Amino acid sequence: MNVDSIRNGIVIDHITSGRGMRLFELLGLGGETAPVAIMLGVASRKMGKKDIIKIDADISVDVDVIGFVDPGATVNVIKDGKLIEKKTIGKPERLTNVIKCKNPRCITSCEQELDHVFRLTERGEYRCVYCDTKASPN
Amino acid sequence: MRSLIDILDLDTGEIDALVKTALDIISHPDTYADVCRRKKLATLFFEPSTRTRMSFEAAMYELGGHVISMTDGASSSASKGESVADTAKIVSCYADIIAMRHPKEGAALVAAKNATVPVVNAGDGGHCHPTQTLADLLTIWRGFGRFSNLTVGLCGDLKFGRTVHSLIGALSRYQGIKFILISPEELRLPGYVRGDVLDKCGIPYTETKSLEDALPELDILYMTRVQRERFFNEEDYVRLKDSYVLTPEKLAGAKGDMAVLHPLPRVNEISVSVDRDPRAKYFEQAANGKYMRMALIMMLLGLTV
Numbered sequence: 001m002n003v004d005s006i007r008n009g010i011v012i013d014h015i016t017s018g019r020g021m022r023l024f025e026l027l028g029l030g031g032e033t034a035p036v037a038i039m040l041g042v043a044s045r046k047m048g049k050k051d052i053i054k055i056d057a058d059i060s061v062d063v064d065v066i067g068f069v070d071p072g073a074t075v076n077v078i079k080d081g082k083l084i085e086k087k088t089i090g091k092p093e094r095l096t097n098v099i100k101c102k103n104p105r106c107i108t109s110c111e112q113e114l115d116h117v118f119r120l121t122e123r124g125e126y127r128c129v130y131c132d133t134k135a136s137p138n
Numbered sequence: 139m140r141s142l143i144d145i146l147d148l149d150t151g152e153i154d155a156l157v158k159t160a161l162d163i164i165s166h167p168d169t170y171a172d173v174c175r176r177k178k179l180a181t182l183f184f185e186p187s188t189r190t191r192m193s194f195e196a197a198m199y200e201l202g203g204h205v206i207s208m209t210d211g212a213s214s215s216a217s218k219g220e221s222v223a224d225t226a227k228i229v230s231c232y233a234d235i236i237a238m239r240h241p242k243e244g245a246a247l248v249a250a251k252n253a254t255v256p257v258v259n260a261g262d263g264g265h266c267h268p269t270q271t272l273a274d275l276l277t278i279w280r281g282f283g284r285f286s287n288l289t290v291g292l293c294g295d296l297k298f299g300r301t302v303h304s305l306i307g308a309l310s311r312y313q314g315i316k317f318i319l320i321s322p323e324e325l326r327l328p329g330y331v332r333g334d335v336l337d338k339c340g341i342p343y344t345e346t347k348s349l350e351d352a353l354p355e356l357d358i359l360y361m362t363r364v365q366r367e368r369f370f371n372e373e374d375y376v377r378l379k380d381s382y383v384l385t386p387e388k389l390a391g392a393k394g395d396m397a398v399l400h401p402l403p404r405v406n407e408i409s410v411s412v413d414r415d416p417r418a419k420y421f422e423q424a425a426n427g428k429y430m431r432m433a434l435i436m437m438l439l440g441l442t443v
Contacts, residue, residue, distance in 0.1 A: 105263045107242040111221050114248065123333055130244020131265055132330055 003037045003054060010061060011076040012053040015069075017041055020051025023069045026098060027053075027061055034059050064092040068099070068126070093120050095135075103133040140438055141250035141257040145268040145304045150311050152437070156272060157279050159433035160426070167200065170432065173441050174203030180233035181207045182225065182249075183260070184240040189402060189424055190260050190269070194237045197431035206233060226253040235439060237269075256438040258431075264298035264365075270401050271304040272434060273427030277419050278358065280426065281397045287314035291352050293382050294320070294362035294407060296327040301401040302362060303331050310339040317343040318352045322381045324374070325364070349382050353392045359384070361400045361407050361420075385409045389417065399423055 015023060020040050029036045034057030044050040055061070058079075066073055067089035077085040095118040101108045107130050108114045118126040118135050126135035142148065148156070163170050179198040183191050195205045208229075222240065226249035229236055238249050239260040246259035246266070261267045278285060290309060292302050296319055306327075309315050317336065319327050326345065336343050346352055353359065364379045366372075383406060384398065400408055400420040412418050436442065 103243065105241075105243050107222065107240075107244040107248055107262075110242060111223070111248065113221065113223075121334060122338060127330065128244070130247055131263070132243075134330060 003039060005081065006054055006056040006078055007081045008056075008058045009034070009078055010055045010059070011078060012055075012061075012066060013050070013074045013076055014044070014047065015051035015053065015073045017047070017049035017051055019070045020053060023051075023066065023073075024053060026065045026069060029053070029055065033057070062098070063089050064095055065098050067092045068095055091120055091124065094118065094129075095126060099126075099135055101128040101131065101133055102136055103128065103131050106131040106133060139254070139256055141246075141253075141259075142268050142434065142438065143246050143250055143257070143259045143262075144266050145271045145308045147268070153272075153275060153285075153308070156430060156433040156437060157276055159436065160276050160429040161280075163429050163432050169443050170201055170436075172202040173436055173443055174198060174201035174439065177201075177203040177235070177439060177441075178233045179203060179205050179435065180229045180236045181205060181260075182229060182236060182238040182240075183208065184238075184245075185261070187239050187260070189427070190239065190267075191237075193424070193428045194258075194260065194269075194431055197428050197435060200428070201432055201435060203234075203435075222248045223252040225249070226257065230254040235435060258434065258438065261300060264300050266304050267300040267401070268304055269427065269431055269434065270301045271308050272430035273423050274301070274305050274360070274399060274401070275308060276426040276430050277397070277399060277423040280422070281395075281419060282357065285309060285315075286312040288357045289316045289318065289355050290358045290360060291318040291320055291349075291356040292327075292360045292362070293349055293352075293384075295325045295364045295378075296321040296362070297325040298365055299362045302327070302360065305360065306331060307335050310335050310341050315341055317341060318355060319343055319345045320347070320349050320352050320382070321345075322347060322378055324378060325381070349384070350388060350391060353388065353396075356392060356396055359392065359396060359398050361398065361404070363400075363403065363405050363407055380406065382407055383409060384412055386411050386415065389415060392417070 034055050037054040039052040041049045071091045074088050096115050100116045108116055117129045119129050181191050198205050222245050230253045235256045237258045237260045241263050243263040243265035246262045250257040296302050366375050396417050397419045398417050
């Protein structure tokens with residue numbers, strides 16, 4: 001299966017197979033902001049299978065979201081058909097308004113204007129800064 | 139400006155300093171009678187409380203300060219939909235320091251981020267209750283003269299018991315601490331406390347359902363109440379509320395110098411007949427809370443004698 005190369009935009013590569021749709025949703029790519037191709041379960045020599053997202057427009061994406069969903073994913077920035085930057089994101093220290101705290105006892109459950117902020121713990125988990133509830137994976 | 143949201147906001151040196159001040163207040167109360175003259179403490183209690191609120195108020199009065207109160211969330215601006223953030227900003231205009239209890243976890247942090255005066259967390263849901271921990275620590279100090287080399291049994295509701303979480307955090311910073319966690323399966327200590335505090339600090343702990351089995355080992359037994367207000371399901375509360383009841387017969391298996399602590403109020407998890415036992419320290423603990431709150435108010439307001 002082939003998807004055309006892009007001239008200006010972003011390719012999110014090496015996404016762990018199965019996480020592509022989650023990343024697509026959290027990045028808010030479902031609207032009509034840019035033409036997007038999602039490839040799921042693509043054969044990969046290193047990973048066996050991987051997912052890829054190609055965004056055919058010069059838009060910015062929230063790299064914290066990418067780092068949260070899949071810290072091993074790579075972001076390739078394409079300009080005039082050439083790769084000008086390639087980077088691995090890693091896990092961000094804080095996530096702001098990427099995911100919501102699902103603890104019904106958390107202050108964020110009743111005060112709608114509050115940012116939903118999660119911090120990265122030493123164990124590599126994300127916990128709500130208000131109530132310490134662990135971020136759920138979905 | 140400094141607030142106290144979590145007991146871990148205080149390092150061990152600051153805990154030592156608060157204990158030292160509290161002990162001096164106990165010995166020389168007159169010296170502290172005017173330290174907070176012309177200062178106002180606002181007590182904002184969005185959830186019922188007797189001892190914590192009264193303890194804060196007594197603490198401020200004994201320091202020579204004044205207290206302004208919002209004692210019932212239902213009659214306050216919160217019932218009109220005002221946010222915690224806005225309430226904290228407004229109350230900062232009237233008071234020099236705020237003590238706040240709120241049923242939602244993290245509410246005190248929101249208040250502290252928005253207030254322009256120090257905020258003391260007087261309990262945020264099942265999350266933290268740092269000034270209760272200060273009372274616990276002073277009681278331990280007065281009983282043992284140390285915070286190290288102690289085996290501490292925590293019994294009852296370890297899941298929602300905010301005082302338990304705070305005490306574990308505080309004691310995990312000292313050498314030779316061992317915990318025995320005594321609870322029914324449904325009320326076990328949350329994974330984040332076991333992982334982020336006990337495992338991270340390398341603190342040895344065991345989990346058991348049997349109070350009787352644990353008792354002979356303990357230097358301190360920290361009993362807790364199963365709190366009806368933390369349950370969404372009344373059936374679960376009824377099933378679990380009488381899981382543990384400490385009686386004189388059970389205490390017979392404990393060390394002679396063990397200390398029984400309880401954040402109070404108790405319902406029936408400690409038999410009234412235990413009160414006469416010299417190991418029962420929970421009423422002293424309530425008194426100690428006032429002295430530590432006095433020391434804390436002074437620290438946060440930057441006041442000395």
